[in-house]
Amino acid sequence: MRDESLLYQCKAGAPLENHLSVQGNKILFLAANNLHIDSVLLAGKENRKFYMEDGKIIEQFFYKAQFDKIKYTKPLTIKNTSLQADASFDLRGLNLKVGFLEFAAYNRYDRETKTFSGILGSTFEIMKKQMNFTVNAVPCIDGNYGAQVSGGVLHNGVRSNFNGLIGMLERKEIDIGLADLSLTFPRIKVADFGGNVVEQPVYCLISRPGNNLQFRAYFNPFYLDIWLSVLFTASCLLIACFLLAATSGQRMDSSGYKFQPLSRWMRNLELVSFSLRSMSMKDNFLLSYQRYRTTWRLLMLTYILVGYLTVEVYNAELTSYLTSKEIQLPIQKMEDILDHNDMKLGLHRGSFLVTAIQFSSEEKYQRLWNEKVAGNEFGEIGWENDDVLLQALEENYILAGFGELALAVMGRHPCKVTKLPTEAMFPTQLGIYLQKDSPLTPLFKKELQKLQEAGVVHNIKQAIQKETMLSHKVCTDPNLKLGIQSTVFLFIIIGLGIISGFTILILEIIHNKVIPKQIGKNIQFSE
Structure with missing residues (x-):
């Protein structure tokens, strides 16, 4: 016990008994010699005084008897009914070891002034001032908040189930863990939660x-399963075209209705072209065959229906995707x-x-x-x-x-x-x-409750959050x-088209000029 580090004061009240009286603002008990100290009544619960001894908090009382100064102590026992709303706890002389982690919005530690700031840090500083205790700040040994670890954590010969600040509390290396620590069931098995200061969501970034360059931007309007469904439908329709064309006889000229035989290669190419153009809703035309004209019309209507729905929905989704600000x-x-x-x-x-x-x-x-x-x-x-x-x-x-x-x-x-x-x-x-x-x-919970009811914690949160938002x-x-990155695919297609066009142009030049000349030379040589 430190000399003169503790005083007991409470509000003055009326005389308690015949042998007791109250004078001034301090309690002064005048008792007969035969009056046992246990029978002295307390006149209030404000400004109670405590000190630490062997890891326990002791409450100290001073009384003045008629002849001698009487003092006695007893271990502190907290009951909810004894914690009145206006109670104040003075822990003068009590030095607490506080482990901390820093994060700007919640807790910062100034090593020059040895003070905490932030939502949690500022609240703790007010509680420290109100409750009149001192602290010894200790950084967290491993930089972790406190997660359960398989096999535990061994430090200074003591093993804990948790790492971080919770592990330090579990091993009794610190008295208080000050950081943005969340209330969880596993943690409260090994440490006490001192009360809710602020609620914190969990975001996924x-x-x-x-x-990045969006090479697949023009495919993104549809999910993969939709693309597969469209591809499957188009494939089934194309197979139906081939089967129907194989049994429909010769292709007819649409103008003169005359038989116009086509090679197998040209017929297959025409069917593929018909399928692609019908699905894309570009220049629809009807293939004229001798047989099954009604069936061909139904097939074309099916193409138009499927193609129309697919193209229109895709165009709408693509426009929304490329122009949306969301x-x-x-x-x-x-x-x-x-x-x-x-x-x-x-x-x-x-x-x-x-x-x-x-x-x-x-x-x-x-x-x-x-x-x-x-x-x-x-x-x-x-x-x-x-x-x-x-x-x-x-x-x-x-x-x-x-x-x-x-x-x-x-x-x-x-x-x-x-x-x-x-x-x-x-x-x-x-x-x-x-x-x-x-x-x-219980002392810290009660003091935090007082600060919350007074609006102190709310004002701290508002000020810190405003400062954070401005930054x-x-x-x-x-x-x-x-959205320029999303148009890369379009330029790729344009580039491929230009390259393909020049390639075909070169091949046509070779076919129309070089090959005929070579054929002519061969004919002259043979003659």
Whole structure:
């Protein structure tokens, strides 16, 4: 116990008993010699005084008797009924070891002033001032928040089930863990949650579409199964054309209705041309055969119907895709990556997401861990370096990140990063953690409740979030806005068409000039 470090004060009240009286603003008990100290009544619950001894919090009381100063102590026992709304807890002389992790929006530590800031940090500083204790700030030993680890973590001869700040609390290396720590069931088995300061969503970040050259942009309006269905339908109609043409006799001239025999090659080429032109709704024409004229007309009507629906829907989807200002994402939620073999999932290293997915009993989360996370380069990724995050996104990873942390990455790289519309999980509660069954836990919860009821925590959140939003950038890439990357395929087709045209032109020149001359020479030579 430190001398003169503790005082007991409470509101003055009326005389308690014949042998007791109250004088001034401090309690002053005048008792007879035979009055036992246990029978002295307390006159209030405000400004209670405590100190730490052998890892326990002791409450200290001072009374003045008629002849001598009387003092006694007893271990602190907290009951919900004793925590009045206006109670204030003075922990003067108590020095707490606080482990911390830094992130700008939630918690920052100034090593010169030795103070915390951010939503959680500022709230903690107010609680420290109100409760009158001091701290010894200790950085997290491994940079992790606290995830359950197979085999545990051994540090200084003590093993814990968790790493990070939660592991430090579990091994009793610190008294308080100060970071944007989420409330989860596995964590509260080994540590106490000190109360909800702010709720935090879980966002899934994805590489913003449109930054890379879109070679398949003109195929994107339809999904693969639709393209396969269209191809299957067109193939069936083409086979029907070949079968019908094989039994319909000779092709007739549409003007004179005279028999006009065609070679097998030309007949096949004509059927393919008829199929393509009818499906694309370009210059439809009817093949005139001797037999089955009605059947041919029905076939053509089928072509027109299928082609019209396909072409019109495709044109509408393509126009919407190329001109829409909204981002067209390949997936809508995290679980959708199970249907995409080229996509992988990156979890925030050391966060509760790793524990939640790795040890989940749900089949979809087990598949996510085994197929998309485990063994991959960025399956568990730190969020300290933006270059690493951008590299993972470029390699088609979906990154699951937390609230302001994820939004800050989007704010710094608005042209490269966006988020899925559906959050990965329900918002989680953030707050400080204390050692399991710590006597400080009810005191911190009560003090936090007072600050929330007074609107202090809300004002801190509003100020920090406004500051964060003002620091976000806006995408100004003109190519991304115009969607030029999506038109690359069109230029490829134009280029191939030009090359094909010149190739055919050269072949025609050779056929019309070189070959006849060669034939003429051969004839002269033979004569």
